[in-house]
Amino acid sequence: MPRIIFHIDVNSAFLSWTAVKLMREGYPDIRLVPSVVSGDPNDRRSIITAASIPAKKLGIRTAQPVSMALRTCPQLVIVGGDWGWYKECSEGFISICRSYSPVLQQFSIDECFIDMSQQCTPENAVAVATRLKEQVRETLGFTVNVGIGANKLLAKMASDFEKPDKVHTLWESEVKEKMWPLGVRDLLWVGKKTEERLTAYGINTIGQLAQLGMESLSVLVGKKFARQLHENANGRDNSPVETERAEAKSVSAERTFSRDYTDPKDIDRALFHVACIVAHRIRRHDFRASTVSMFIKYKDFTVAQKQTSLDQPTDVTAVILNEARRMLGEVWDGITPIRQVGLGVSKLTHESAIQMSLFEDPKLEYYREWDRQYDEKKAKAEDARMLAYERKKNDEKKTETP
DNA sequence: TCTGGGGTCCTAGGACCC
DNA sequence: TCTGGGGTCCTAGGACCC
16 A cells, blocks of 8 residues: 655745734735734844745745845835744644544644545545645635655655645656756755755756765765765655654753843843743653753854753752853853853753752752742743633634624 | 744764773 | 773764754
8 A cells, every 4th residue: 555645834834824813803914915924023133934925925035134024125014923823723723634644743833744545545635635725724714735745755845846725746756757856955954054065066956966876975964864865865755654742852942132242140141041941841841851051152153052961860940050150151251242042951851850868959949949939920820821812712702703 | 134942863072981 | 001992971063944
């Protein structure tokens, strides 16, 4: 039986979702005009999170600074994001996809793979995918692209063909015709650096890459990556659709300042802030971390980083923060202006720390109590937000159906 | 024009052990 | 005194994804 995989991708997800919300409030459809979703539009440092198709046609791209996009298109419509709403849209989208096949892998907030081998045949796959896409549009109000292929790679490549609101196939027999003429950059896992290396060697298309000998490719990108690129360029991929969500391997948070900071007090405040976020997140998932890392980014975007291993895994904010502070002292001269600070933890386990009361820092109990109060405050704030959100939704329903 | 925030995986070199 | 080879762990850094 042939494998049939669908990759379903929401078209300009955050922008489409924002458009649906705004239309419910009576605004025109921002998908039809040059528009973008960004962080705080007033912050000169914010970048574009999602762009409409008309905006993309003008050359506006995701991850571009908002100020730059405004120069390209002064009448650009800029809207802020709404994470609660995005989560709701994502859940609705995933649940429709799941109703087509239980073998579903969520790849990101707006993308998933489903294994349809049991549910359809190569002959009716396009019809089934079209039904799925129509159902999402009719029920949720936004469009998706569906890519169909014999493996995840081909399905994902196919969903990236013409957008929006399209179904494309990329069967193995179509690889030469549909995939090989594309530039190497269009292949999954080929980013800017790899593209540069390949084109410098005269490899411009996926087809050329597919036919390049393994020895030459290994010299260019390393043995392991070469093997993967070679397989992928030839349309081969045997990775399964993973239905289990993998546990996080690391948790991190970072803050970019509105201007570059040199005052150690400002840097420390930011470090404290991100330490609270990271430690709270790992406690919520009942993790403890054995490695703490921190980095600072200077205004020229160079990064200095440090990481350190702990004797015992911890979830205590103060312990994590103190390690980060110590490392900051080691990497920063105290003078060079800093643009961004970040803090992360890894080597996560669910083991509880071995209690060695004799050797334990007597302050730890105090720190833990501080964390408990912090978590409680966060939980209360979250509850209040949820309540307000539900109330708002109910009010909307009432006005819809008087 | 001036670049966010959150992740994963890989490689290379050094330390240390047998 | 100087030498080997393999394995594992750690840190630093880089590339990619959305």
